[in-house]
Structure formats: structure tokens, C-alpha cells
Amino acid sequence: MTLFSPLKALPLLIPAAFLITACILWLPGHPQVLNNAYTGAFKTGFIGILLEALPFVLLGALLSSLLRVFVPDEMISRWIPRRPLPAILFGCLLGILFPVCECGMIPLVRRLMHKGMPLYVAIVFILSGPILNPVVYGATLTAFRAHPELAYARMGLAFIVAAVIGLAVYATVRKTPLRLSIARESGEPHERSTRGGKLVAVFVHTSDEFFEMGKYLIIGCLLTSGIQTFMDQGSLAAIGGKPLGSYLFMMGLAYVLSLCSTSDAFVASTFLHTFPSGSLLAFMVLGPMLDFKNSLMLLSLFKTKFALYLFFMIVSTVFIGSVLASLWL
């Protein structure tokens, strides 16, 4: 397992927290210590996000291992158009085929890349998949019933951002930025390494993926619910008074909250009368592309340098795009 160094320290906190929790439980009168309003809110938030992501992570892991066991390597690469522009379009439309939330995206994309999907198409799919799908479109339209143009703008901007970044990656990145452990994965047949036939193989691979992604998911959920429990959103909103501040605030909020792309539109709609609509657009486009748990997962898939390059491109393109879109809105 090749973890990058800053993250290595993070999981250490968990056994420490576990020991502290166990100690508190040993002490007499523990209900009062543990059962206060903060731990209650923290638990509710944490388990809520985890349960919400669980079906999507399982679905992503299952799809990825089905692809691995049943789909031959050459098939995917035969489907993908050779020329970059049609290929990028294909990547954008793939989200309609696999309506997976961003948490289920990474294992699926990893498998697709292993099966021969080019990097830039994979990036386009990672970025557009969680937004450009019928479920999210429906949810956004419901949340902004009074302003349907925001839902159209969200879909449009997501498409443009994904396509622009896909083109940039196509033009600039030559070497594979995948982490070593994945790049070394060879195409040798793995069916013989499992007992009980292909079905068992599917579930063994699914649980491999689940544990691989699950650790980033749980760390992401811990940080997110910690922030939600202790951060006062009202005090932060004061930054949002100025035009630039409102964009930065909404984008920061999208990153920190790590909401599911099907529900973030409803949260955005509660800011409708306090923030300009361009900043809401930035919130709804950035959130599914880049947030806490998502960026941990991306860092596990790609080398740190490429991942940071990608983060920078996402943030700046979404920012520019939503400011331009606000002229039209």
C-alpha cells in the first residue's frame, strides 16, 4: 500500500481516538461525558454521510469488479473514439450510462483505465459523471423550481469545465500519472486465483475495492462531520459579503461539506437570497468535481503532482466559468 506521507499520519488518529473512547467508557459516569449535544450531532452527521455514500461505493466497486471479471480488455478501448473531441464527448455522455455518485466513481474509473480508457477521457468522466446525469438534473430542477435557468447553467458549465480540462490533459500530460501500485497491475488472468468460480471472484474484488476506497471515505466523513459539528456557518457567511468573497465562500463550502451531488442543489437553494446566483453555480459545479472525500480518493488514484495540477485546474476553470455564466444569469 503506497500512501503518500501527509496522509500517513491521519489514520493514526483513529486508534488514538478509539483508545480515548474506550477509556471514557471504562470510567464511571460515562454517559454524561459522551452523551452531550456535540457527540450526538457528530455521530448523526458522520453515520448519515457514511450511510448515504455506502450504496454508491458498493455499486461502484461492484461495477468495477464486474468489468474486471467479465469484460475483455480490448472491448472498452474499441468503443472509445480515436480522435480527442469525439472521445471527450463520449466521456461526458458516459455519466448518463453510469449514474454513479462521485464516491463510486474512482474504483470504476480505475478499472476503466486499466481496460484501456485513455487518461483524458477518464478525467472527463470523473468530472462530468456526477453532474451530467438524469438523477442530478432532476434534483437540481426540483430545488430551483423558480429558477430553472440555474439547472441548465449547471449542466452546461459542468460539460464545458470537463471538456476544457480533458483537452488540457490531452495536450499536456504524456506520462501516466497513475500511482505505482496500480500501474504495475498486470493483465494476467486472475480467475484462477480464486476458488468458487467467477461469481466469488467478483465479490472478492468488490471487497478489495471497498476496503481500498472505504478508508478514504471514512477519513473524509470524519473530517466533514467534524467541521459540520463545530463550524459556525453564520460567522463564515460574513466573508461572503463582497462579490469575490461570495465565490470563494461558496466554493470553500462545497469543498468542505462534501455533499452528494443529488442533494447539494437543495442546500444551494437555501442561499438563494443571500448570495449571487453565479456563486451558487460555482458551489454546485465544484462540489461534485472536488470535495474533501473525493480529493482523498483522487490522491489515492493519481500521483500527488498530477492530482494537485488537476485540483488547480478544476478550481480555476469552475471559478472563471461561473463568473462568466453569472453575466448571463
Next chain:
Amino acid sequence: MNDSRSIRMHYGFRALLLLLFALYIGHLVQQDALHYYVAPKLARWIRLCPVPLSLMALSLGIQALFGKSARLCDCEHRLPRSGLNSVMLYGLFLFPLLLGFLLPDRSLGSAAAAKKGMALSYVADEAAEHVKFNAASPYLEEFAELAGKLYAQPVIQVYPEIFSETLGAIDLYKQQFEGRSITVTGFLYQENKDGTPKSYAVSRFLVQCCTADATPLGILLDPRTQISLPADTWIEVRGKLHISTYMGKEVIQITPEAIIPVPQPSTPYVYTNADSAAAWAEIQQSGLKAE
């Protein structure tokens, strides 16, 4: 590189953890506690999760017990190599389970509401210009229809099924609802902002997908009311609606005639409803039948 014995150990641990996750979800479903964490439309999917989880556990179990040693390989280097790494990994997965089993399930309350910021008005300002019960956009049409129905009632009953829509409809037509009687149930929220006198609200959390997106919605109670109940008490408030200003904004407010503590409802959160006017008619119908 892991040898086949340690691979078996890993598979065994993983099977156990997956089984525990499946059991935890089963436990939540059995206790009817899933609604503390996710909205009903998502709960459907979570109820299905134990199926793949136990299948995964079963497959790993088969590998751990009966897999031929020569065929077990950690070819992709995905299993943790050192003991410390393994403890960290499995500790991480154990943490939500411990949290879930050891701490009681509780709904979000005042502490979370204070951090998220209580919403006291629910519709965009531009909508407030509409004075009669008709509106231009389809979104406001629904509110207008509901408001018309509510207006015909001697006492407006705020049903939890259409909580946010009812508050929206009343807020949109504040002027018309001035002085009307209302009954609403929620938890008592106490706002302690610096520089403002203590204010109370009766409120509910609106959940779209899961508790991460929960937003507190509330109606202010007249600040002159004497309230000795602790925050987070579930109360039924009966009183009259009035318009007042709070933090420089026009909001609706209840002047309570009675505040009665009630037991916490079985579903503490409220959810959105696609067609609130139809839902309202349905609730009225079933209410009449019950009588």
C-alpha cells in the same frame, strides 16, 4: 509481500468487518432508526446494502478457509504489509461500527441548528410582491394553492408531511395570514446571538438526502413569552400568527396561547413533498375518516 497465511488472516478480518457492517444496517432497520440518518428515498437503497455486504463476506470467508495456498496471491499489493498498517486500516473501519453500536441514535437538535443557522423565512424576497393567492411561476402556484386551502381553515394545522411547504406558503402570504390561528409541533430552539435578546423558535430539520444536508426551519415565538422549558424539548405550540421584524427582516412569528410538551415524534425530521396541495388534501381526508 504477504504469505498465504497472512492473506487468510486479512480475508478473515475483512469478512468479519463486512458482516458487522451488514449487521449494523440490519440493526438500524430493525430498530427503525435509519430515518435518524437518511431520508426515506435513500433508505430504500441502504436496506439493500446488507445483501452485497454479506455476499462479499461470504466470498472472502470461502477464500480464507478453503482457498488453496498456492492460489492466494497479493499480486496487486493491495493488502497492508506491516502490522501497524493493518491495525490502522481495520481500526478505521471499526470506528463507525463502534460509534454506531455504542452511542444512542439521536436526532439533530439545537446545537446543530445553531451551527447551521436557523432559517426563519423560506421563499425568495421577490416572491413576496404577490399579494393575492395566484402566482406567475409554477413553483409559486403550488404554494398559492396550498395557501388558499390553509386560509380556509379556522385553525391552521402544520402537518409534518408538508412542514416546509406549509411554512413557505404562510411566509409567502404573510399579510393575509396575520392574526390567524396555528398549531405546530417541533423542538424548542433557543437562539443566543450576541447583542440580541434571547429568542425562541419552534423548529424541525428538513432533510433532503442525509443528515449532512439537514437544514433547520423554524417559526419565531413572540419574545415576550415566558418559556421555562429546556432547549430541544418537543413542544406543540398553539397561537396566533403575526408579522415581526428579526435581524432587519420581516418574518412570521407566533404569539403562543399554549405551549405543551409532547413526546418526540417517531420521525423527528421533515422531508420535501412533490405536490404539497394534494398531500394536504389527502391528510385532511384520512383525518376525517379517523374521526
